[in-house]
Amino acid sequence: MTAIPLREESLKEFKNKVVVISGSARGIGAATVSLLHNYGAKVIHGDWDASGGQAVDSSLSSPSPAGGGTTFVQTDVANYDSVLNLFDVAWKKYGRVDVAISNAGVQEVWNWFEPSLDIESVKTKPPTKVLDVNLLGTLYFARVASVYLSQNAAPSQDKSLILVSSTAGFKETPGLFTYTASKHGVLGLLRxxxxxxxxxxNIRVNAICPWMTDTVMVQGVRDGWLKEGLPVNKPEDVARVMLEVAVGTVPTGEKGMRVEGDRYNGRAVFVEGGRGWDIEVGIDETEEIWLGMEVSRTLNRGQEVLGDGTHWVKST
Structure with missing residues (x-):
């Protein structure tokens, strides 16, 4: 895996940038809003939890020395109009969006494959909230963000979209069925x-895949994790890696895969113990090993024919 170096200069780039972020009321989202505020960004942040989001705003009510400011907008990412409203507030206030971070997500609360299910109980439709928030909400956010980020932007302006997946987006996570499916879907969207x-x-897009992070979502497994001495992220750790990937430059001499100019594009970054590791370059570089040389080369010839999707003929 390729390490993501953290540079102070990257954070300074956020001064006066307009950033829209969802899922901001607690945990990683709240930590990201705070870090952006400290470095002078103009942050429009949304969450379904109005009291939590307003508390974040209140804690950052004074402009930071760097000139940062925050505005909270109650937002349900599973509602398309609500996502539109979040971006529209940013547009009306600042006239542009520079960085968009799709952070909203919820944890598994229902076992779709409960062993006690029988022919009668399986007739009850299971809840889809995890899919609605984590996957459909991310699709809504990315679609709207693509327009607001590019609106009236000059070709030289850097625009960045960050999607939040999870380690469950590329590793099996028994028991978290819809959560794992949704986070795999986020990486599919990235790719x-x-x-x-x-x-x-002219928008770069990258994804963040946090491992164990000390938030309310992991309270049930936290003690056992710590007992084994495994690394734990703080929300601030994930926020820091996320912002590096959003605007940071690629280390000099790194191979040109998943790079646009001198910045990251198309990376999926695993975050463990405060460190970021890209997984996409490794997957690309080792494909001939895990798939086989002949099959890999045939597959990539097919991918070249498919291209980037912009030249496809629409079916009637």
Missing amino acids: SLRPYLIKTH
Whole structure:
């Protein structure tokens, strides 16, 4: 895996940038809003939890020395109009959006494959909230963000979209069935958008995949994790890696895969113990090993034919 170095200069780039972020009331989202505020960003942040989001705003009510400011907007990412409203507030206030971070997510609360299910009980439709928030909400956010980020932007302006997946987006996570499916879906969205948005909208897109992070979502397994001495992220750790990937430059001499100019594009960054590791370059570089040389080369010839999707003929 490729390490993501953290540079102070990257954070300074956020001064006066307009950032829209969802899922901001607690945990990683709240930590990200705070860090952005400290470095002078203009942050429009949304969450369904109005009291939590307003508390974040209140804690950052004074402008930071760098000039940062925050505005909270109650937002349900599973509601398309609500996502539109979040971005519209940013647009009306600042006239642009520079960085968009799709952070909203919920944890598994229902076992779709409960062993006690029988022919009668399986007739009750299971809840889809995890899919609605984590996957559909991310799709809504990314779609709206693509327009607001690119609106009236000059070709030289850097625009960045961050999607939040999880380690469950690339590793099996028994018991978290819809959560794992949703987070795999986020990485699928990343992989389909990365060659497309940079060409059609001049937007870079990357994903963050946090491992164990000390938030309310992991209270049930936290003690056992710590007992084993395994690394734990603080929300601030994930926020820091996220912002590095959003605007940071690629280390000099790094191979040109998943890079646009000198910045990250198309990376999926695993975050453990405050450190960021890209997984996409490794998958690309080792494909001939895990798939086989002949099959890999045939597959990539097919991918070249498919291209970035912009030239496809629409079916009638």
